[in-house]
Amino acid sequence: MIPGALRNPRADMTYLCISASDSSSQNLLQHFKECIKFIHECRLGGGGCLVHCLAGVSRSTTILVAYLMTVTELGWEGCLAATKAVRSYVSPNFGFQQQLQEYEATLLQEYRAWIRRDYGRNPFRDQEELQGLLAGQEQRRLEQQLGSRDQQGAAGGGVASSQARMCDRNGGRRLRQWLIEQIDSDLYPGLIWENEEKTMFRIPWKHAGKQDYNQEVDASIFKAWAVFKGKFKEGDKAEPATWKTRLRCALNKSPDFEEVTDRSQLDISEPYKVYRIVPEEEQKCKAGIANGSNLTDVVEMDCSSSAIDDLMKEPPCVDEYLGIIKRSPSPPQETCRNPLIPDWWVQQPSPALPLMNGYSSYEQHHSGYSQMVISFYYSGRLVGHITTSCTEGCRISVGQPSSHGEKLYAPEALEHVRFPSVDAIQNDRQKQITRKLFGHLERGVLLHSNKQGIFIKRLCQGRVFWSGNTMVYKDRPNKLDRDEVVKIFDTNLFFRDLQFYNNQGHFPDSRVVLCFGEEFPDAVPLRCKLILVQVEQLCVRQVVEEARKTCSSSPMLPIVDETQHDQVYRIFQDICGTHQRPLFRENQQIAV
Structure with missing residues (x-):
């Protein structure tokens, strides 16, 4: 699988060369x-x-x-x-x-x-x-999840159990011993015992967006864990957010630790979290209660189950991610809230932003800007999809709005799209946690699509993170602030990227991904995310499909007598002709 022409082929080998970019929009x-x-x-x-x-x-x-x-x-x-x-x-x-x-x-x-x-x-x-x-x-x-439980019933369990606790395969026990050693070393500022009994400890929790953030100091314990686990060595690219995610997940999934939320302080100049070291006898009691549950539930949930309360609900007084999460890529001289972004949900006029030169015929003939293709993924599995048809936009939420008070949060004219039922989730533990997360998503989010792009307004209490072609950070979580209108996809920017695309580059991504309740993007695999929603403009999706066919049908025979601009423009002309395919089916329902 080689993107581009074959270089220096060997005579004793047979090759199949496929030209394909490493982009999520590439059709493999x-x-x-x-x-x-x-x-x-x-x-x-x-x-x-x-x-x-x-x-x-x-x-x-x-x-x-x-x-x-x-x-x-x-x-x-x-x-x-x-x-x-x-x-x-x-x-x-x-x-x-x-x-x-x-x-x-x-x-x-x-x-x-x-x-x-x-x-x-x-x-x-x-x-x-x-x-x-x-x-x-x-x-x-x-072995990692259950610790030394399998060793406890074995003959001669004393020595064997002791060795198992420190063996390289048992990540939980290694973390406990390692972390205690680091606290006692006094090498990491802010990593200290919380009480004289040494049953609780503080761990510094400052975020990278703080003005006084010092990576060498504030990320030192997270970096040390990455080094210990072999995930980082000197000379590698520094990724403090990834280091922090790894240690946080290790703490949350280990039976040895339990966060003490009422002692944690996240709204001070030197924020910290407090964790309790859970005694082994207490762990045995909990393990005995849980013996009847399916072991695969524990394995598959990874760090999501124990971290869900922290991730899915907005803190009452302080935004834990304030400083590293920006609303939109505004120039430095502007405020975070862009006054040019209209709020269609309070009946403000929408300013006209012309498309780039050369696409006027596309814009005039295409009526699909307002239509969106919305796909729902629970724990990495597709559970439903729908194509919207309302020009005013849609509201994605858990239940059907019924009370008069709900009209304050969204006009009645909006199309209502409900999250698919959690019954589609096979794992009982994941189903339970997702249902709990639903309790914080009642008001949902509002989506509006037009020729400028896709806009969103978060109403729900639960946190919502996203990725799209307008996001500020590629390697850190991007969070939606509540009641703010944010442009999460720029149609004009997509067309510009598409115009300059060639087979050696990356095909521009036309999709937006919303992650409910959990940080995104981060180091956690997508299959571990409880709820992901993918949004795409229908007309742009059709352009992508046509462009893929044209750009990929003959990868070894590049078009030499047609410029890239002409090639893309011809695609637009083709799909905008009188023989254009219908954009959606009437009364289309979510397919599960």
């Missing part, structure tokens, strides 16, 4: 069959096959997972988990994960039948080997 699904065919024939011929990207691992991982799905009976998540057991760092981006999920739901059975029909029975032990990898990975996860 269209290349699955030829890649699967190439890999399978190579293996059947007794050769080895290297699936390789010129840079990165997201594309090659996606192709490998698609192949494994085809030659085994495992789904995309199982094949990806098995791949991670061998290469822990691989992770397809969100768009590629969606394509794998789409492949599983649509073409997979057809391709499996094709492989069996054309090539006969699979002579390799792929299914057995993948299941072995998954079993080993599951065992390691259980």
Whole structure:
């Protein structure tokens, strides 16, 4: 999988070259069959096959997972988990994960039948080997989550249990001992014991946006944990937000620690959190109560279950993320709230911002700016989607507004879109936590789409984080402030990026992702996020589909007599002609 022409080919090797960018909007699904065919024939011929990207691992991982799905009976998540057991760092981006999920739901059975029909029975032990990898990975996860529980009932458990607590596989026990040593060392400012009994401790919790933030001091304990776990070494790029996320998740998922929220101080100049070290006897009691629950619930929830109360609800007096979260990419001389952004939900006029030159015909003929394609994902699984049709916009919330008081928060003219039921979630623990999160999303968010872009207004108490082509930070969470109108997608900017796109660059992403209750984007995998909502302008989505076909149909034969601008403009003309396809189906409902 090489983006661009092949360089220095070897005579003793056979190549399949696919031109594809490492962008979440890149369509890899269209290349699955030829890649699967190439890999399978190579293996059947007794050769080895290297699936390789010129840079990165997201594309090659996606192709490998698609192949494994085809030659085994495992789904995309199982094949990806098995791949991670061998290469822990691989992770397809969100768009590629969606394509794998789409492949599983649509073409997979057809391709499996094709492989069996054309090539006969699979002579390799792929299914057995993948299941072995998954079993080993599951065992390691259980050991990490359950601590030394498995050792307690074993004969001679005294010495064995002691060794297990410090073994490298048991992350919880290692964290406890390591953290106590760091507190006693007095090497980290602000990391101190909270009481004389040394059962509680303070950990500094200053955020990077503070004016007096000093990475060497305020992030020192988080960096030390990253170094200890082998996630950072001197010379690597400093990522204090990622360091902090790792230690926070480790604390939240460890049975050894429990946050004492009434002692934490987050609204002072030197903020800190307080954690309690949970005695082992207390842990045994809790473990005994939980014995009847499904172990996979504990494993799959990772850090989300214990951190959910902290993440999903807005603090009553202080915004914990104030300073590092900006509302919009305003120039320095402007205030955070852009006065030019209209609030359609209080009947203010919308200023006209012309599209860039060359797209006037597209804008005049296309009426789909107000329509949005909205997709809902619970714990990484697609659970529903809808195409809106109301020109005024829509409101996404949990229940149908009924009281007169609700009219104060959103006009009746808005289309109402409800979150799909949590019944679509298979894991009971995830279902319980998601239902709890729903309690903080009652008023929801308002969305409005026009030729300028997509705008949002958060009404709910629960926090909402987002990513889109107007976000300020690419490597930190971007939070929506309550009752503020924020432009989360710029249509004009997308067209400009599309105009200058070429096969060597990144195809511009047309989607916005909203994350409810949890920080985003961050180091936590998307499959661990409780609620993700993807929003896309319908007309832009159709442009993307047409542009992909044109730019990817003949990757090895670039068009030389047509400029990139002409090529994109022709796409717009094609889809805006009199034979234009219908934009949506009447009375379309959420499909689950």
